[in-house]
Every structure is written in structure tokens, then in C-alpha cells.
Amino acid sequence: MRVDLDISALLRLMPMALLLDAAGGIRAAGPTVARLSGAARSLDEAFCVELPHAGADVPALVASGRVRLRAPDGTVLRGLAVAEGAGGALVNLSFGLGLVDAVHRYALTEADFAPTELTVELLYLVEAKTVVTEELRRLNARLDGARIRAEAEAQSDALTGIGNRRALMAALERAVAEGRRFGLIHVDLDHFKAVNDRFGHAAGDHVLAEAARVLSAETREGDTVARIGGDEFVLLLPSVADVARLQAVAARLTARLGEPLLYEGHECRVAASLGLVLSADHRGATAEALLAAADAALYAAKRAGRGRAVLAQGDADGPAGS
Amino acid sequence: MHGLCLRAAQSFLRDRFGDALWRDAARRAGVPEAVCADGFDAFGTYDAALGAALVEAAATLTGHEAEALLEDIGTYLVSHPSCEAIRRLLRFGGPDFVSFLLALGELPERVLLAVGDLALPAVRVRGGAGLWHVSVGAGLDGFAAVLTGTIRTIADDYGTLVVLSRAGGSVEVRLVDAGFAEGRRFALAG
Numbered sequence: 001m002r003v004d005l006d007i008s009a010l011l012r013l014m015p016m017a018l019l020l021d022a023a024g025g026i027r028a029a030g031p032t033v034a035r036l037s038g039a040a041r042s043l044d045e046a047f048c049v050e051l052p053h054a055g056a057d058v059p060a061l062v063a064s065g066r067v068r069l070r071a072p073d074g075t076v077l078r079g080l081a082v083a084e085g086a087g088g089a090l091v092n093l094s095f096g097l098g099l100v101d102a103v104h105r106y107a108l109t110e111a112d113f114a115p116t117e118l119t120v121e122l123l124y125l126v127e128a129k130t131v132v133t134e135e136l137r138r139l140n141a142r143l144d145g146a147r148i149r150a151e152a153e154a155q156s157d158a159l160t161g162i163g164n165r166r167a168l169m170a171a172l173e174r175a176v177a178e179g180r181r182f183g184l185i186h187v188d189l190d191h192f193k194a195v196n197d198r199f200g201h202a203a204g205d206h207v208l209a210e211a212a213r214v215l216s217a218e219t220r221e222g223d224t225v226a227r228i229g230g231d232e233f234v235l236l237l238p239s240v241a242d243v244a245r246l247q248a249v250a251a252r253l254t255a256r257l258g259e260p261l262l263y264e265g266h267e268c269r270v271a272a273s274l275g276l277v278l279s280a281d282h283r284g285a286t287a288e289a290l291l292a293a294a295d296a297a298l299y300a301a302k303r304a305g306r307g308r309a310v311l312a313q314g315d316a317d318g319p320a321g322s
Numbered sequence: 323m324h325g326l327c328l329r330a331a332q333s334f335l336r337d338r339f340g341d342a343l344w345r346d347a348a349r350r351a352g353v354p355e356a357v358c359a360d361g362f363d364a365f366g367t368y369d370a371a372l373g374a375a376l377v378e379a380a381a382t383l384t385g386h387e388a389e390a391l392l393e394d395i396g397t398y399l400v401s402h403p404s405c406e407a408i409r410r411l412l413r414f415g416g417p418d419f420v421s422f423l424l425a426l427g428e429l430p431e432r433v434l435l436a437v438g439d440l441a442l443p444a445v446r447v448r449g450g451a452g453l454w455h456v457s458v459g460a461g462l463d464g465f466a467a468v469l470t471g472t473i474r475t476i477a478d479d480y481g482t483l484v485v486l487s488r489a490g491g492s493v494e495v496r497l498v499d500a501g502f503a504e505g506r507r508f509a510l511a512g
Binding site: 107121124142 | 360364411512
């Protein structure tokens with residue numbers, strides 16, 4: 001069956017079709033592809049053939065079927081070539097994914113495309129996607145800001161539920177500013193790394209949570225207990241402001257934290273070294289200085305053989321064993 | 323209710339009546355306090371009754387009819403500079419007003435292409451020769467009123483003069499002059 005169709009009707013159906021003669025001369029061009037081919041009289045004059053291969057002649061185009069052409073400005077067209085007449089070809093083309101660029105470059109309108117093509121829908125989608133992506137980007141930035149704010153404002157340690165370093169510093173600075181008397185205990189778990197290494201991080205986390213529970217049990221209302229680092233804790237105890245009671249609390253803590261813990265049948269054994277500070281021994285010291293003194297006393301306790309507490313001596317005196 | 327619908331109402335109230343009124347209306351409508359401060363999340367999901375409550379609250383505070391506010395939202399969405407993207411997306415519906423109107427039946431599908439979970443009520447367009455009936459299905463209270471405002475404004479955008487009348491979910495569109503005015507420019511390449 002053959003179809004009797006005027007070429008103008010054919011090119012309305014396919015505004016990006018080229019009708020070629022056997023030598024590659026352009027007999028007719030659809031109005032949209034003509035925006036690219038201009039006054040060119042042959043395919044070679046208008047485009048570089050890239051597929052099936054450079055310089056392919058009309059029989060080669062027909063033999064291949066699929067073709068890709070490149071206009072001098074870089075626009076790539078893809079399409080299908082079929083035999084027409086005596087050795088000629090009808091090549092229908094499309095912009096493919098280069099559509100968005102082509103619409104800009106040639107100021108194309110809806111009338112330049114066959115209504116059967118989803119050209120306008122594709123452009124619509126590209127634009128809708130851009131709008132939605134922009135909105136998601138804004139949302140993401142907002143959530144990110146909220147997360148950073150929430151983290152900055154968070155005062156509790158996620159693992160143990162007790163305070164974190166921020167909570168401790170806030171309480172310590174407040175206590176110093178108010179000139180209160182208090183005891184400060186810096187706790188470091190000995191052999192914690194060994195538990196982690198032998199039984200895994202879940203066991204280590206369990207030890208930390210238990211240690212936090214033991215420390216919390218020693219606190220009274222108004223005291224602060226915080227985890228300030230991996231296995232480091234600090235107790236701020238306004239309720240324990242004299243040396244005898246501070247030593248008594250320290251002794252209880254070293255005993256309790258030295259007890260073995262069971263985790264999934266494994267005995268996890270840690271100990272605690274403690275650095276003690278009495279605020280009354282360090283008049284005028286800042287929160288940072290008090291914490292540094294507790295840290296130095298803790299270091300002395302570790303050096304003295306772990307599992308013990310050392311009280312930081314006031315002012316000019318160095319820390320001494322208890 | 324989809325966050326984008328509520329965001330539309332929120333942006334409209336802010337741009338038209340100011341931030342203070344938006345907050346008052348939101349609080350009165352029972353919008354959560356955090357949302358009153360930061361606004362609706364465009365991709366959040368909210369209580370289905372919140373949209374109607376918000377418009378009712380704004381109507382009470384501004385002294386406008388709720389239906390009129392809904393139509394104004396429809397106008398706002400396709401004419402305010404901050405909503406240019408929406409106007410452009412709608413203008414992809416067709417090269418002239420009649421094509422646009424006939425393509426309104428595809429609006430819910432088009433919207434789903436852009437935002438996969440934003441389900442709008444079905445829209446059906448019947449008629450011809452200068453008189454059309456647009457019927458809006460159930461599922462989103464107030465949508466017919468919003469769409470009325472949008473059709474009226476988009477007609478202007480195309481430079482077409484139409485007369486609209488709405489009864490419930492049915493909108494009658496009468497074409498008066500297709501070439502009434504110049505219309506606003508629209509190119510596929512924005």
C-alpha cells in the first residue's frame with residue numbers, strides 16, 4: 001500500500017523531517033529543522049553526519065536507519081532514515097535531550113513541534129523539577145540550620161542520658177560566678193579501651209551507661225553529672241564542699257566503679273581514676289582553671305597506679321596523693 | 323493535607339496582609355506553634371482540616387468572605403512575582419487561552435508529574451463555541467474557588483476577556499473576546 005500525501009502535509013506532521021535525493025541534496029525540509037539547515041542545499045552543507053559514520057552517503061543512512069547529525073553550532077539531532085523514491089531518503093529528526101538548549105538557542109515555540117511529541121511536557125517537567133529541587137534545597141538548608149541549632153543547644157549526652165560537656169560548663173560557670181563552694185570530681189575509666197577491644201563497642205557502651213548510673217546515684221539535687229569525653233565524666237557537687245566528704249564520695253565511687261560488670265555473659269572489668277578539686281582551695285579560679293586542676297589531679301592518680309583518687313592542692317601547691 | 327496547598331495559603335496571607343496577620347490566622351486555626359513561626363514545610367503532610375480552618379480564620383480577621391479569599395489565592399498563585407514559576411508551569415498548558423482551558427482536564431496529571439504526591443481533584447471541561455463548563459471533583463475543599471481565580475487571571479495573562487460564574491464545584495467560562503489585550507509574554511525557554 002502506498003500513501004498519497006502532499007509534501008507540505010508530511011512536513012506538518014513531521015516538522016523536523018528532511019527529504020533527501022540520492023546524492024544527499026535537500027529536496028524539502030520541515031519548518032523546524034529548516035531553522036538549523038537554513039539555506040543549505042545538501043545534507044553535508046548543513047550537518048556533519050556522526051552516525052552511522054562520518055561522511056556517510058544517503059544509501060548508508062538508509063541502510064543504518066538510525067542517524068545522528070551535528071549542526072555547525074554543535075546542536076545534535078538524532079533520528080531515523082527510510083528509503084524514499086529512487087535512492088533518496090526521508091529522515092525524521094529530533095533534538096533528543098538537547099531539546100532544552102535548542103528551545104533557547106532557536107527561540108522555539110509550541111508551534112515548532114508536532115503535537116504528538118511530548119516536547120512541551122518534557123520542557124514542563126524540566127522546569128517543574130527545577131522548581132521542586134529549589135524548594136527542597138531551601139527545606140534542606142532550613143533543616144540543617146535547625147539541626148545545628150539543636151545540637152548547639154543540646155545539653156545531654158545521647159548515650160548515657162546524663163549531661164554533656166556543655167551542660168557541665170554551664171553549671172560550673174554558674175557555680176563559679178555565684179561564688180558557691182563545691183566539690184569537683186573528674187572521673188576517667190581505666191581499662192575501658194580493653195573492654196571495647198575485647199567485647200566490642202556495644203559492651204563499651206554498656207559500661208559507660210552503667211558508670212553514668214553509678215555516678216548519678218552519688219548525686220543530690222543541685223549536683224551535676226556529665227560525660228565530657230569518651231570515658232571521662234565530671235561530677236559537680238555543691239552538696240559536697242568539704243574535704244572529708246569529698247574523699248568519702250571518691251572512695252565509694254572507686255569501689256563501685258571497680259566492681260565487675262556482666263555484659264552478655266562477659267565480665268567487663270574497669271576501674272576508675274579520680275581527680276578531686278575543692279572550690280574552697282582555689283579562690284578566684286575560673287571554671288576552666290578548676291577543670292584543669294581536676295584533670296591534673298586525675299593524671300596524678302593515673303600515674304600513682306590507677307583505681308585511686310587524688311585531691312588537687314590549692315593554688316601554688318601541686319596535686320598530692322590521698 | 324499537602325504542605326504545598328497550605329504553603330500557598332500561607333504565602334498569600336503573608337504577601338497580601340502581612341506577617342502578623344498570617345500568624346494570628348494560623349494560631350486561631352490551630353496551626354502548631356513551630357509552623358506559625360517557620361511556616362509550613364512544602365513537602366510535609368498536615369491535618370486535612372487545616373486549610374479550611376486557616377482560610378476561615380483569615381476571613382474572620384480580615385472581614386473578607388472565605389470564598390473570596392480562596393479566589394484571591396487562585397489569582398495570587400499565577401500573578402504574584404513570587405509565584406512566577408507556577409504561572410509558567412500553567413502556561414505550558416497551551417499556546418492560547420482556549421487550549422489552556424481544554425487542557426485543564428489534564429491539570430491533576432500534570433501536577434502529579436511535578437509533585438508525585440500532590441493529588442488534586444479531578445477537573446472536567448465540557449462545551450465549546452465560547453461557553454465552557456469546568457467541573458471540579460471532590461477531595462480538596464475550596465479548590466473550585468481557587469481554580470476560578472486562576473482561570474480568570476490566566477485569561478488576562480493570555481490577553482483574553484472572559485466572564486466567569488461559579489456555583490459550588492461548577493465554573494462557567496464565557497469567552498467575550500479572545501484578542502482583548504496584548505497579554506503577557508511567554509516563551510517555552512524561560
